Structure formats: structure tokens, C-alpha cells
Amino acid sequence: MTDDAIGLGAAGPTCDLEEEARTRGYRRVAGLDEAGRGPLAGPVVGAAVIVPRRFVLRSLDDSKNVSPTQREELFSVITESAMAWGVGVASEAEIDSLNVLGATRLAWQRAVNQLHAPPDFLLIDGHLGADFGIPHR
Template sequence: MKPESIAEIKTKLAVVMTAEDAYVKSLREDARAGVQAALKQFDRRMEKQAALVRKLQEMSVFEKEAYANGHKYIAGIDEVGRGPLAGPVIAAAVILPENCDIIGLNDSKQLSEAKREQLFDEIKEKAVAIGVGLVDQTEIDAINIYQASKKAMMMAVEQLSAQPDYLLVDAMTLPIEIEQESLIKGDARSISIAAASIIAKVTRDRLMAEYSVKYPGYGFERNAGYGTKEHLEALETQGITPIHRLTFAPVKNYVNL
């Protein structure tokens, strides 16, 4: 029988999910250089997958502890948009299922746009409940960004379709009668907070891309309202828009000009 081609082997290996697979073991005996190269590529993929599984387990510690203490619905909460010069601050609250199997969850800032989008869809599909809160630039100017971030988080919790009995909050304590834990850099330490950071980030980025059509020239689709060179140059030449935060420097320098 004619041996399988290297291309055929690569195609089959692409869908194999464990190094213990009988087909993989049989290939270990194939001395062809192309086969061994394909196996090395497969082994690297398995190592990367194993690292992601370990990361998921490490980031599930706070959730597992909460389950062990009798909690059922654990909501992770995070916000995005404190630093931009334009647009709202958006928070998300996410309740993941126990024994969550969403591989790759991490701080949204550590992920590529493509990976965030892929995880956004998976979180939406698998989450027990998702809530989103938005506080716009007018209210940010009125109450300050810290209070606006807190309000957006509270709104996100209120939007959950399932009532959480425990909150894991990124670097903040909420004035709400639900047992909670504040975690510094929680989006890199808790899968629930990481999921919330992804939901909030993708939601806000999509909104700012919509604003870029209404207010062209500022690069909102690329900078999400942050003070990039392109954005600052547009402020200088075009002035402020209705979505700019008037209390933020250097935006406030252009008020009433």
C-alpha cells in the first residue's frame, strides 16, 4: 500500500487533539523527514494547548474557592475605557458555568483583536448570564471617571439575567449587598473577570468604530478614543466632537474655542 503523503498526514494531524492518539503513535515509527517535521509541529501545538489549559486552571482558583464555599452564581466584573479622551466607559459582568472550558481566557489587553472576537462569541454562547453597563462622556464629566466606572459596573450587575451570589471585581469594591472580592489585576487572575474584560472591550471597540463613521478623521476605529498622534492632530485641526470628555486634558483646552 502506498504510504500517506505528507500533505495528507498534516491534514489528519490538524484535527487530532491528543498526543496519545493511536494515529500519532503510529507516525512516530515513520522515519520520513517530512513526517517527523509534521510531528514536531503537532507537538508544539499540543504544548501550547496544554499551557492554555494550565492557564485556565490557574485562573479558576478564585471561582473554585467560591464554589467550595457554597456559592452558585459567581459574576466577574471589569470595565474598559477609563483612559480615552472620547466615548463612554463600559463595564461587563459575566457569570460563567462551573467547570468552564473556554480555553484562552485572559486579560483582553493581552489578546489580539481576532482572538478577542473569537472568545467574545464563545463567551456569549456559553455564559450563564452577561450584563453590560455604559456611562457616557457627559456623565463622566459630571461625576468623574472613577465614579462613572463604578456606576457602569453596578449597571452591568443589574443587567444580569441570573442573580449572582458572589462577585469577583477587578480592583474595585462595589456598594452593593452581594458578597464580593476585589482583585488587583483581576483580569489576568480570574477567568470570570477576564471574560468580563473581553465582553466590555469588544463591545466598546465596536461602538467606537461606529462613532468613527459619524466623526471621521480622529481614528476612533483604530484608537478607541485614546490620545494617539492621529487623534490629537484631529483635535487640533477639527476640534472636539459631542463624544469627547470635556474635563480630560487636552480636550478641555479646546472647549469654547
């Protein structure tokens, strides 16, 4: 991955939602996403990350659309650049117990709990009704 893959306000992904939260006074805005909700078997993995202001990866709009090699490169760029990041996992047994939606929320909560800098606002991918006691969108 080259340095020019990281851009400011690149076409495609934007920082509009993050900037909107910042204009309302929030400083540690964390993004949340998940993987594993589609497969019939396997865990649900949630991730939370707080990146520097205006951090954008030009080459990324959906992690599900990149190759495993690209995903590894993006992981390195994100974790090296992030102010804080965390990963949470909900097991197959937890999916069976809570259903996939509940397990996704659990994985996200675990990811948020791993952030060494607690977020004051969450940008959550999807409309899953998650509520962590933190303002979110």
C-alpha cells in the same frame, strides 16, 4: 476560535477564586471587568458574566492584549457558553459628573442589573471599592 481554546484549569488563568467562593456556598459567581478607563474621551463599558463551573479560556488572560478579531471570537464563545451576561455603559457626561471611578462603578452596576440570573457573589477586576450589596472580592 477552536474548541480546544476552552479548557479546564489551563495554565495561566485559573478558577481558584471562583472555586473558593463556591466552597463558601456561592453558586452564581459573576466576574466583572471594564474597558475605557484609560482613554481621554469615550465611555466606560462594564461587563458581568456568569459562566459554567470551571470554564476557562486558555487563550485569554487580559482582553486588552487580544486583537479586535480575537476579541470578536472570544465574545461569541463567552456569550454562547455563559449562564448570564450583561453590559453596562457610562457616558462621557457621566464620567465628567462622577469621575472615571464612579462611572466605572455605574457601568458595572448596569451590567450586573442586566444579568437574568442574579449573582450571589462578584469577582471584581481591580480594587475600586465597588459595593453592590452582594458579597464580592
